[in-house]
Amino acid sequence: MEAIKDALRALRKRHLLEEGAHGPAISALSKPMISQGSEWKEKTEKLEIELQQCYKAQSRLSDQLVIEVAESRTSKASLQDKELLINDLEKDLSQTREECTRLQEELEEKTKTLDLLITENKEVRSQLEEMTNRAQKAESENKMLIDRWMLQKMQDAERLNEANALYEEMLAKLKANGLENLARQ
Incomplete structure (x- = not known):
């Protein structure tokens, strides 16, 4: 019984080894079919895209043709109108x-x-020109007067600032003296 079990194990082992030996050959044979199928699929997709582009181009060309025909009809009618207009214009010319x-x-x-x-x-x-020259002279005189006036106002402002500074200084001294007197008392 033990011998039968050993024989079965050996057969299984041998079977697995044989399957393993043939595995790479089977996978190698199946790969070209898979890759060839994907190539066919890619070609089919490319051709479908190209066909769609052709349909779109045909649609655009059909639309363009309709527009061109309408424009030519409009141009023909316009030409007839212009011929009538030329006759009228010749009369008007005289x-x-x-x-x-x-x-x-x-x-x-x-x-x-x-x-x-x-x-x-x-x-x-x-x-x-003479009046413009007079106006320019008057303008320059006015500008000089304004500049003098502004300078005087700036000087007055500086004097006022100095007086304010002196006043604040005096107040500060008075406060300091007042605080000293309070501190002494």
């Missing part, structure tokens, strides 16, 4: 030419008037 000759005559008259106004303007400018 009227404008007539008015232009009339206005040119008026311009010559107004040019003469302008020459007179320019000479008057020069005279007024010289008067303005």
Whole structure:
């Protein structure tokens, strides 16, 4: 009985050793299938993404085409309107030419008037310049007076500060004398 148990143990041990020996071969054979499956999966995902991008591009191009067609229709209608407008403008042009000759005559008259106004303007400018110079002189005199007045006020303030300092000193001395007198009593 003991021999049978030993034989069973030996068989189990041998079986485990054989399984262990074949384990690396089995795992090596299964890895390419797994890695090949993941490669196929990655390729599939990339192709799906590319297909989605193609659909988006097609959608954008379709939208753009619709916009382009609408714009071309609008442009065509605008072109027809502009042709009508050109005809109207040609009529207006002939009227404008007539008015232009009339206005040119008026311009010559107004040019003469302008020459007179320019000479008057020069005279007024010289008067303005003279008045500006007077105003600047008065301003500088006012500034000097203000500066003198400010200096006088600063000196008055300094004198007042000195008088306040003397007064505070005298008060302090009086208080000190008063405290000494109280201390003596």
